[in-house]
Amino acid sequence: MSTLQRLTERLGDILDQDSVITDPVRLRTYDCDGLTYHRATPGVVVLPESAEQIAAVVRLCDEYGVPFVARGSGTGLSGGALPRTDGVLIVTSRMRRILEIDIPNRRAVVEPGVTNLAITEAVRDQGYYYAPDPSSQQICSIGGNVAENSGGAHCLKYGFTVNHVVGIELVTPQGEIVELSDRDPGYDLLGAFIGSEGTLGIATKITVRLSRTPEAVTTVLAAFTGIEGGGRAVSAIIGAGIVPAAIEMMDALAIEAAEAAVHCGYPEGAGAVLVVELDGPHAEVDHQFAAVERICRETGAFEIRVAASAEERAAIWKGRKSAFAAVGRISPAYIVQDGVVPRTALPEVLAGIDRLQEEFGIRVANVFHAGDGNLHPLVLFDDSVPGQGEHAEAASGRILDLCIEHGGSITGEHGVGVDKSRYMPRMFSEEDLDTMQLVRCAFDPKGLSNPGKVFPTPRLCGEVPGVRKGVHPLVESGMAEQF
């Protein structure tokens, strides 16, 4: 009997029968998250309903030396929740209670499976919302947001998940339940945990900051004949000292996909559209709107639309927010890339992506959070043609090289996961990676919490005498070595 089988037999002491999945047909439905390029059928899936259950499962994993991976709604785009065939997949989708709403202190305490949008929906009537808004906000879980430090269109002005989470209860890789708070003196462990992609433990309770719904919101859609005009407008708006809530850009191909999917009715003939959202007090928004309109005209916008109602605003955003999945309408398969460049380097990088399209003979749709230089090139390919996937992968990697060359980063908000771990050495030196590994080992000495993610080669932590029983499975299989 394998170690995993022995562990699975004991799961019945912790969880109901219908919260442990071992049937192979069922297990297969958990074989990937939002990134379908990487697949692995989990050894066993558990659907716990409390922190105590998660802690008990993790303690079993610790005891048997079995790796575990946490998963929320399975919408991640870097394969951060890719299961382990030799491990346990801990799914938090049944932990979706909003435990507390504390309006006077602008806090809400939620379980990790609560969706991002559900928080906003719970407090909207009271004039509040939860600011980070990934495009998948109606389904992505807050636990996953914490793991990936998710952003969204509005993080230009309001910041990422890390700026809106003030406390976390988590299960450590040893199965202890601990609490971290932004008021803790000493090292910012909360900051270290957010964005750690499941490698430091599993969040089981999250305290988020609620933001006041802005008094006024104006959403402007500006259409340009080409992407250059849009780029100039972005630089000019930021250069004028305006910080919009969001500035988003889509190119012709992305617009085509969105039109096909949601009939968003963007201006005909647009080579690029810019969505600019301004929010705040009425007077400020009116003032900024006048400036934005003028700048867009000056930089060559041929049509400017202003949303007159909440429905019209939603229609403008619908095109943008459904863009990734909408690309499924114009291409059998695609890779969602996520890179960052300094805003000023946007035109050069876009020109570089154009050259790559020609070199590789592959189409790339561009959708990006233009305000903070976060690009989402969508590399289109046909997965039924042998070799095209690898070809697209290569093109996609070259886009990241471009980002690094221009002083940017290999990920803005989707995380490193399994997908980009191999690009980490292009950004960081061996010493950098070793230093990160030391942090990881401080939390997870046995390397059982989401192993194989973030770091290019699976490494094990330094000498921890007497804890590990026998040789680690990764060492045994030749996938890893001690350092």
Next chain:
Amino acid sequence: MDPELIKDCVHCGFCLPTCPTYVLWGEEMDSPRGRIQLMDQHVHGTPVTDEMAGHLDACLGCMACVTACPSGVRYDRLIEQTRAVVEREHTRTPDERAVRAMVFALFPYRRRLRAMRLPMAMSKRLRPLLERVNPTLGAMAELAPPVPGHVRLPPVVRARRRRRATVGLLTGCVQAEFFPQVNAATVRVLALEGCDVVIPPRQGCCGALSLHSGREAEAKRFAKRTIATFERAGVDTVVVNAAGCGSSMKDYAEVLKDDPGWSARAEALRFLDLAEFLVELGTVAERHPLPISVAYHDACHLAHAQGVRAQPRELLRGIPELDLREIAESAICCGSAGTYNLFQPQAARELGDRKAERVLATHADLLVSANPGCTMQIAAAIRRAGKGEIRVAHTAEVLDASLRGLSPQALGWVSEDAR
């Protein structure tokens, strides 16, 4: 299961929050994305296991995921194809088989339904016993509406003003037998709006129940019969007031696609929901005030399968003094879903309770929907909750009351137990 349709799914997960079973159980294999994955496994050679069949059977077919999908996955087509495969390849337990045989031998046949009136009236008292014998029988007894008198509609009703259209009317099976007042109201509204209404007297089942349960051959037979009936009636537009029927009739051409002659005949007929038809025609009849608060429930086969959401609301808002209220989570199914509440009573009950809670929160006087299945399901759930009573009515009945200047008290029925 068409592999090309399966490939359209990019696994983004946008369907999950709209899927009733995912909302209930929070597990991947009971979500549209997960079920498509199961279909993919089958296409790649995995046989239909008991587990697989269970998750596919648990799908309500509400099509909320079709509305939510940004990639345009035709889950509606996929699940229809899949149900047929499950019917062919999966052996159900003897109990399941018996219950399904009974339902499919009963519901599509009006005369057999009529024969059920007396047993139905008695079944309320026998419910505890029926529940013990089989959960489906218990559910049937719980859902049964009060049995109305029989209404016989004339074969043709002439327009009550300058004629603007001639339409056929599908009277339906359950609608005709248990909600004849809805058909009567529909005919009056159409006539008052200037339509000649042709009601073929010997029309049968439209095939919706069979189609949505994977009984392909039976569905095709019913579809052809219905097409022929309306061809003989000499109409090119057929108005339907039951959402489930309307959605499958709109699919006739697809259902009969292997039979070019028949699919062309299906294409030649226009099937429209009553609200859709009235808004397209433009209303002219005078509306009298109806001071009543109404919670409008989106039937899945109207909102998701036919995309008809705005029209019924527009018609209701057009009635002076009517206060229209929205139900929270309107996109989530009530659990009725054709035969679902008979075959999956437990899940249907949980969804019904969830819906009842949100309907009651509107504090409306009247619950309005365009599908008899939904109305029966929600009424039963509200009865179960024991939290007061809400009267229920079909959109047609509300319009009819306004056109005829009836008092709001005349509107809607309440459950048998409450009377």
